[in-house]
Amino acid sequence: MTRVFHIAVKDFKILIRDKAAFLIMLGMPLVLIFILGSALGGVGESESIDIPVAIVSVDSGEQGDVFADAIADVEELQDVFNLAVRDDLAAVRAEVERGDLTAALVIPEGFTAALEAGEPVQLEVLQDPGSEMTAGIWAGVARAAAANLSAGQIMRITAEGLLAEAGVTPGAVGDQGTGDGQVAFDAVTIEQVEVEQEKQVSMIDYYAAGQTGLFLLFGAMFGAFGFVKERREQTLARVLATPASKTEVVAGKSLGIFAVGAAQFFVLFFGTRYLFGVDWGPTPGGIVLIGLAEVFAATGLAMTLSALGRSERAIGGIGPTVIMLFAALGGAMIPVEMMPSWIVPLQSVTPVYWAMGAFLDLMRGEAFGTALAPFAAIVALGAAMFAFGLWRLKYE
Amino acid sequence: MADIVEVRGLVKRFGELTAVDRVDFTIAEGEMFGLLGPNGAGKTTTISMISCLLEPTEGEITVAGHSIREQQTALKRTLGVVPQEIALYPTLSAAENLAFWGRMYGLSGAKLKSAVEEALELAGLADRSKERVEKYSGGMKRRINIAAGILHKPKVLLMDEPTVGIDPQSRNHILETVKDLNDSGMTVLYTSHYMEEVEYLCDRIAIMDHGRIIAIGTLNELRDVVGGMDVISVSVGEVSEGVLAAVGAINGVKGVNRSEGTMEVLTPGSGSILGKLVATLESEGAHVTSVTVTEPNLESVFLHLTGKSLRD
Numbered sequence: 290m291t292r293v294f295h296i297a298v299k300d301f302k303i304l305i306r307d308k309a310a311f312l313i314m315l316g317m318p319l320v321l322i323f324i325l326g327s328a329l330g331g332v333g334e335s336e337s338i339d340i341p342v343a344i345v346s347v348d349s350g351e352q353g354d355v356f357a358d359a360i361a362d363v364e365e366l367q368d369v370f371n372l373a374v375r376d377d378l379a380a381v382r383a384e385v386e387r388g389d390l391t392a393a394l395v396i397p398e399g400f401t402a403a404l405e406a407g408e409p410v411q412l413e414v415l416q417d418p419g420s421e422m423t424a425g426i427w428a429g430v431a432r433a434a435a436a437n438l439s440a441g442q443i444m445r446i447t448a449e450g451l452l453a454e455a456g457v458t459p460g461a462v463g464d465q466g467t468g469d470g471q472v473a474f475d476a477v478t479i480e481q482v483e484v485e486q487e488k489q490v491s492m493i494d495y496y497a498a499g500q501t502g503l504f505l506l507f508g509a510m511f512g513a514f515g516f517v518k519e520r521r522e523q524t525l526a527r528v529l530a531t532p533a534s535k536t537e538v539v540a541g542k543s544l545g546i547f548a549v550g551a552a553q554f555f556v557l558f559f560g561t562r563y564l565f566g567v568d569w570g571p572t573p574g575g576i577v578l579i580g581l582a583e584v585f586a587a588t589g590l591a592m593t594l595s596a597l598g599r600s601e602r603a604i605g606g607i608g609p610t611v612i613m614l615f616a617a618l619g620g621a622m623i624p625v626e627m628m629p630s631w632i633v634p635l636q637s638v639t640p641v642y643w644a645m646g647a648f649l650d651l652m653r654g655e656a657f658g659t660a661l662a663p664f665a666a667i668v669a670l671g672a673a674m675f676a677f678g679l680w681r682l683k684y685e
Numbered sequence: 686m687a688d689i690v691e692v693r694g695l696v697k698r699f700g701e702l703t704a705v706d707r708v709d710f711t712i713a714e715g716e717m718f719g720l721l722g723p724n725g726a727g728k729t730t731t732i733s734m735i736s737c738l739l740e741p742t743e744g745e746i747t748v749a750g751h752s753i754r755e756q757q758t759a760l761k762r763t764l765g766v767v768p769q770e771i772a773l774y775p776t777l778s779a780a781e782n783l784a785f786w787g788r789m790y791g792l793s794g795a796k797l798k799s800a801v802e803e804a805l806e807l808a809g810l811a812d813r814s815k816e817r818v819e820k821y822s823g824g825m826k827r828r829i830n831i832a833a834g835i836l837h838k839p840k841v842l843l844m845d846e847p848t849v850g851i852d853p854q855s856r857n858h859i860l861e862t863v864k865d866l867n868d869s870g871m872t873v874l875y876t877s878h879y880m881e882e883v884e885y886l887c888d889r890i891a892i893m894d895h896g897r898i899i900a901i902g903t904l905n906e907l908r909d910v911v912g913g914m915d916v917i918s919v920s921v922g923e924v925s926e927g928v929l930a931a932v933g934a935i936n937g938v939k940g941v942n943r944s945e946g947t948m949e950v951l952t953p954g955s956g957s958i959l960g961k962l963v964a965t966l967e968s969e970g971a972h973v974t975s976v977t978v979t980e981p982n983l984e985s986v987f988l989h990l991t992g993k994s995l996r997d
């Protein structure tokens with residue numbers, strides 16, 4: 290057993306001294322996450338999107354202004370919206386038409402009076418036709434707020450609902466129509482706002498998950514390089530001429546590959562988190578579980594590649610092809626929802642698919658338990674690749 | 686002394702090719718045994734089977750009583766192997782390499798540390814032990830390659846052409862090291878295609894060609910194979926096939942071979958053919974600069990048994 294450990298330590302040392310491996314396994318994913326993440330959705334400001342909106346009260350009573358101010362005071366809303374309380378309806382309307390404002394909530398004349406009389410009130414949402422989605426969210430805010438005007442803390446609920454809704458597709462918000470949206474006060478129920486508890490996964494988060502899922506597999510290529518190199522340079526034969534058995538050699542080398550992959554995973558996990566502010570969600574334990582499962586799959590793939598390729602050249606050809614195919618099919622490059630349906634049955638054979646799914650679910654705040662099925666799938670795929678490699682492996 | 690290595694009826698076939706063909710030999714404990722043969726003779730294949738890397742097609746090997754069929758781990762524990770190729774990790778330092786190989790043989794702690802230091806001392810590289818092996822010269826790599834095979838003080842050391850492709854200085858260092866190890870009681874199987882090395886080092890020698898052992902014995906016993914024959918070395922310029930054939934046809938010539946401007950002729954009586962030899966050479970247009978008659982060596986033995994030169 291100690292031989293297994295010493296072989297693993299030796300391989301770990303050799304791999305971390307390999308500059309090419311270092312660059313590809315750590316440098317490339319970090320650079321890609323940064324570039325893709327910041328090109329397609331701001332780095333470091335994933336929480337403050339700053340959509341310009343306005344609240345206008347034309348109510349002659351007091352409640353109109355109180356309502357407007359109450360909404361404007363909600364901190365969570367300020368994170369997302371650049372929110373202004375205005376009083377010139379005509380000017381606001383013009384700005385919405387020009388697109389300077391994405392949407393505006395109009396509190397009508399007679400708002401206070403209607404509330405006091407317990408009669409229905411209509412709030413009007415003005416929206417930029419080009420920004421249906423954000424305007425829809427804004428309409429949701431209005432609905433939620435209006436549904437329970439009496440309690441101040443309800444604003445908080447609204448705001449949380451709003452943040453949840455940021456992940457919702459435009460259609461889900463519903464009935465604001467085009468152009469000026471009319472929201473019937475009493476026809477609104479609060480559930481509509483709380484439809485989905487999903488948190489939005491920002492671009493940088495998505496790419497952190499995708500590139501991590503992709504680049505963890507590159508450990509397989511370098512692991513296989515190591516095997517072929519030992520075979521070619523005869524150090525493998527030399528180890529086998531010592532009292533070490535084939536089982537010990539395979540176990541030691543696999544453990545070395547796994548250790549390097551695990552180190553890579555933790556660097557990517559903490560690196561993306563602290564350098565780029567990637568939000569891996571509230572269940573880091575689940576992320577680590579999935580990450581290490583994928584490292585195991587990479588170890589299995591290393592065995593398969595070692596068995597298939599006789600030379601580094603061969604593995605340098607097969608390795609990246611397989612890895613890229615796994616990654617593309619698995620949704621590490623474009624989201625799986627955007628792929629044609631005939632691909633779906635193929636996806637379950639790639640560990641990246643399971644890893645990506647679990648990473649994104651955990652990022653959206655789902656519980657640890659959701660990671661278990663993908664974990665099992667990844668481990669099973671890894672074990673299959675490992676077994677295949679072991680079966681076909683040549684030692685000389 | 687008891688035999689520590691026994692090889693019986695060893696055969697290895699690679700498809701059509703019989704790389705090792707019914708080889709038998711034994712090595713006594715503490716002996717320095719030489720395996721001499723040209724390229725492709727089957728030396729490495731034989732060593733690979735002794736060290737359990739290749740499974741024999743036929744035959745049996747035991748080392749210190751352990752059979753390669755049933756007690757591989759125990760057998761491998763008694764061995765030290767110095768492979769023909771430099772089998773080291775280039776991006777690890779010499780000390781790291783040695784420590785790794787020591788650990789594979791079960792060394793650890795203070796024992797490992799002192800073994801590594803001793804091996805570095807022996808290789809004459811103690812002062813450069815922290816450098817990566819890839820930065821070493823060829824000769825230095827060879828020395829570490831040997832050190833990695835002996836640091837656990839094996840009972841039996843298998844050395845496969847340990848001096849190939851190195852400078853004379855490193856070569857002498859290696860030869861002296863091997864002699865010291867053997868003097869200290871280690872049994873050594875030394876493989877080479879340099880007959881001078883084998884003549885200098887070995888107590889007993891097996892000469893191998895085309896997978897077979899064609900002669901085996903002490904140096905003197907092997908010299909007796911060529912009996913009272915002499916070797917005539919002739920320095921000539923170019924030696925054509927025609928010249929070679931003409932000389933070979935002289936009555937009383939038992940073998941001819943050429944190597945870089947020298948022609949060696951094996952004959953039972955040098956006096957009777959010397960005149961004829963020179964005359965033949967001149968008539969064939971070869972320019973003779975000197976003629977020496979020498980005692981037979983392993984080269985002559987090989988020449989006598991195979992009709993060809995050991996090194997070509």
Ligand SMILES: Nc1ncnc2c1ncn2[C@@H]1O[C@H](COP(=O)(O)OP(=O)(O)OP(=O)(O)O)[C@@H](O)[C@H]1O
Pocket residue numbers: 699702704722723724725726727728729730731769878
């Ligand atoms: N794995 C193999 N597969 C097929 N043929 C092999 C294999 N290994 C060796 N041979 C062949 O067996 C023969 C003996 O090779 P071997 O390496 O044992 O010779 P050697 O005496 O060590 O030669 P050298 O002095 O060149 O090292 C050669 O003809 C070689 O081509």
Ligand SMILES: [Mg+2]
Pocket residue numbers: 728729730769845846
């Ligand atoms: Mg050889």
